[in-house]
Amino acid sequence: MKKIALIYMGGTFGCIGEPLSPMPAEHFIPQLQQILPAHLAIECFVAPAIIDSSACTAENWLQLIQMIQQLQLQAYQYFVVLHGTDTLSYASATLAGFLGSSAHVVLTGSQSPLLDVTGQATRKITDAIDNLYFALNSVTTTAAGVYLAFHQQLIYAQSALKKHSTELDAFAGIDIRHHVQLQQRNHPVCDADVIKARTFNCLSVMAQPIAIEQQIINFKNLQRHPPHVLILQGFGTGNWAMNEDLIQTLQDIQAQGCAIILTTQVPFGPIEQRYAVNAWMQHAHILISDCLGHADLYAKALKMYLQYDTVEQWHVHWHE
Missing domain, CATH: 3.40.50.40 (Rossmann fold)
Structure with missing residues (x-):
């Protein structure tokens, strides 16, 4: 069975409270595990930084890439990343630029949280579950590369653009059905890259x-x-x-x-x-x-x- 690494990085998907703020990973992951499809071999991981995506920088995405590259050494080749939508297009393009076609990677997020305000139950109306299930299905059925899955649309990560601030159909880009030939090169990220990216x-x-x-x-x-x-x-x-x-x-x-x-x-x-x-x-x-x-x-x-x-x-x- 294909092993999927599901990486939580914060964002609206894992937010609770009023106003919304990211739920601590140690509390969110058990809630997330309850809704995961039983027929898939999924292991949950916590990204190096759990922050609002509007505060994400190159350093955070390079650390995420490092994490994925380290998990590859542990026989993981399928990755789904839960990320905030504000900078989801930048995260997607950055992962594509460094991972290329070395792994199967799908990023997703949501316009409304998975859990209710208390964080004790799933919301009655949310796009989080649909986006997650779509990403999980896409990651094992699509050619190696980096993609963005959102609102039943799978697009090449390099082309991603957030087109609407609140609607569920929030992203535009080149649909994978167009079979665009893209340059996909893997670039291993070292600690020196992360340090240099800070400036x-x-x-x-x-x-x-x-x-x-x-x-x-x-x-x-x-x-x-x-x-x-x-x-x-x-x-x-x-x-x-x-x-x-x-x-x-x-x-x-x-x-x-x-x-x-x-x-x-x-x-x-x-x-x-x-x-x-x-x-x-x-x-x-x-x-x-x-x-x-x-x-x-x-x-x-x-x-x-x-x-x-x-x-x-x-x-x-x-x-x-």
């Missing part, structure tokens, strides 16, 4: 319809203390109005060791350079996103940050 500074700036002169002021302020990664979310296919002063400001930021990446603020669709407004990309020497969405780009930037120390190395290896 990972990634800033995303969404273009607004303001004068270029104001854009320059904003970026010059940023130039004083630049992040490791600056993501520019342009309009449409990545359009961003530029002039020589703004390009020079971006190059000055990049010269301080900040990798600058152009993407689009539009949820789906590729970056294109066919518009005249994008001619500046040819000589600005910035990176162009080739990712499936915002979370996927975050995961790729994190992986590049851990692997390479200079912007020049990022440019050499960006499209590998």
